[in-house]
Amino acid sequence: MERLSEMTKNKKMTIIDISEYLPRSLQGFIASSIPNIDADESVIKVISKIISTIYSGVNRKVIFVRDSETQNKLLSTILSHLKQIVIHLATEVRLLNVDSLALIVIRNKQIEGLAYILNGAKDSIESSDLNCLTIMIVDKLSNNEETKVIIEHSKKMLNAYARKLYRKSLNPHIFDDVRFIIISIENRDVIRVKLREEYGRTTILRLPVFSPQWNINDLPDKLKMDIETLIVDPLNIKAKYAPRGILLIGPPGVGKSVTAEAIAQALTKGIVRLTPSTYRSMWYGMTEKTLNNIFASLKKRKDIVVLIDDADFLVQRFNAIHEAYIAEVNIWLNILQDPLRPLVIMTTNVPEIIDQALIRPGRLDVVIFMGYPDKYMRKKIIKRICESYNITINDQIIEEIVQRTRWFNAAELDSLIRMAASKGHGIVNDDAILWALKRFYINELERKTIQENLRYYATRFSNLVLTYIPNEYEI
Numbered sequence: 001m002e003r004l005s006e007m008t009k010n011k012k013m014t015i016i017d018i019s020e021y022l023p024r025s026l027q028g029f030i031a032s033s034i035p036n037i038d039a040d041e042s043v044i045k046v047i048s049k050i051i052s053t054i055y056s057g058v059n060r061k062v063i064f065v066r067d068s069e070t071q072n073k074l075l076s077t078i079l080s081h082l083k084q085i086v087i088h089l090a091t092e093v094r095l096l097n098v099d100s101l102a103l104i105v106i107r108n109k110q111i112e113g114l115a116y117i118l119n120g121a122k123d124s125i126e127s128s129d130l131n132c133l134t135i136m137i138v139d140k141l142s143n144n145e146e147t148k149v150i151i152e153h154s155k156k157m158l159n160a161y162a163r164k165l166y167r168k169s170l171n172p173h174i175f176d177d178v179r180f181i182i183i184s185i186e187n188r189d190v191i192r193v194k195l196r197e198e199y200g201r202t203t204i205l206r207l208p209v210f211s212p213q214w215n216i217n218d219l220p221d222k223l224k225m226d227i228e229t230l231i232v233d234p235l236n237i238k239a240k241y242a243p244r245g246i247l248l249i250g251p252p253g254v255g256k257s258v259t260a261e262a263i264a265q266a267l268t269k270g271i272v273r274l275t276p277s278t279y280r281s282m283w284y285g286m287t288e289k290t291l292n293n294i295f296a297s298l299k300k301r302k303d304i305v306v307l308i309d310d311a312d313f314l315v316q317r318f319n320a321i322h323e324a325y326i327a328e329v330n331i332w333l334n335i336l337q338d339p340l341r342p343l344v345i346m347t348t349n350v351p352e353i354i355d356q357a358l359i360r361p362g363r364l365d366v367v368i369f370m371g372y373p374d375k376y377m378r379k380k381i382i383k384r385i386c387e388s389y390n391i392t393i394n395d396q397i398i399e400e401i402v403q404r405t406r407w408f409n410a411a412e413l414d415s416l417i418r419m420a421a422s423k424g425h426g427i428v429n430d431d432a433i434l435w436a437l438k439r440f441y442i443n444e445l446e447r448k449t450i451q452e453n454l455r456y457y458a459t460r461f462s463n464l465v466l467t468y469i470p471n472e473y474e475i
Helices: 001-008 041-056 068-080 082-095 145-166 223-238 256-266 287-299 323-339 375-388 395-404 410-423 431-438 444-458
Strands: 016-017 026-032 060-066 098-107 110-119 132-138 178-185 191-198 202-208 245-249 271-272 304-308 345-350 366-370 464-468
Touching: 016 145, 016 178, 026 082, 026 145, 026 366, 041 060, 041 068, 041 082, 041 178, 041 191, 041 444, 068 110, 068 178, 082 098, 082 132, 098 145, 110 145, 110 444, 145 375, 202 287, 202 444, 223 245, 223 256, 223 366, 223 464, 245 256, 256 271, 256 304, 256 345, 287 323, 323 444, 375 395, 375 410, 395 410, 395 431
Parallel strands: 060 178, 098 132, 132 178, 245 345, 245 366, 271 304, 304 345, 366 464
Antiparallel strands: 016 026, 026 110, 098 110, 191 202
16 A cells, blocks of 8 residues: 555646636646647547536446557546646536536556646635535546545645645545546457547447357257258358348247357357447438448458347338338348348348348348247256256156146246246245246137248248247147
């Protein structure tokens, strides 16, 4: 702790009184370890984060950066533009009726920058009724003890500069309200897409890359073999004839998303999930530009699969009520036609409403129909669920559950097991299963009809069709 004290204490600072640049009645100064330079728009993002922290009242905000070099560069930019940042914040101080605002920049546990804004209209900067706020910009959030040491030294340094400039000490309550902005290195895989909207503002869209949680062995045996033969093996050897798109069709809860993750895992690829909220914009034409920019970035990655869950929003264009939607679907048609794009997997419950041009061969080559699981698959699902939740269950109970859950989908089996485990305090027994089953009503006639409709739809597609639609006697 003493070593930390010396490091923070001995940092050399250049002090500048910036009162003449602040709005009337405000006075202030900055102290930085880096000489300040002219204004630069590169710090606007940081200023907006600081302002957001002030207005929201939250204690912590995080700015993610790619690596330590970018982190160090951003902190240096903040220190070299401390004057610009403080001048911007001065207006917010007046709007929020804050009497004093302190800004502290810490890098490698060293205080490298300080700033202070004071409402000079107050009788004394030592007044006990001042409304004080402190923002600390750090590269790493220290533990409580280290933070206390840094705050103590910040207080001493600010006091020393205030005495030098104003011949008065600062308010002792200046650090009562402390908020942190953490410039942190991104510790997960993220694809960054740079977007520039029509009015000129550049924003970064962050698309996380998720690791698949399911594997090919979690699928029905017949479907697993077909997927390995027709999808996984050709893609793994980078064959030119390999499929470039997959459409998964089935009622809710049967495991379409699980199948998509299993395919990605078999290909040793991550998953990027796209939803309309990811790319749609209120600005005319921006939706199409954003989609194009997203896939321009995705094409650079060879280790991802794009998953579009519930693609029912891509309805047929003759149902569109606005030309913007037609333009969006046209962009999707061009994207799916691009041979350089990553593998795209879509899922849907209602294939009849999706624009048929999207799902033709060449765009989505393989269509997989998934019905309600048969008794052998239900047994596999139950075992997998119990393993994932660390639930105690014996084989006899598993067989009883299989017999009592005709026409259940995978999601309902998951819910049933969790309810029974809650009733049995972590142990699934016969009484707990009977208690949980009373909470479910499954319309078998309705589900038989859905299963038959799947068989009918499977005959209407010109794509390569894979089916897992068990017969009633298999259910």
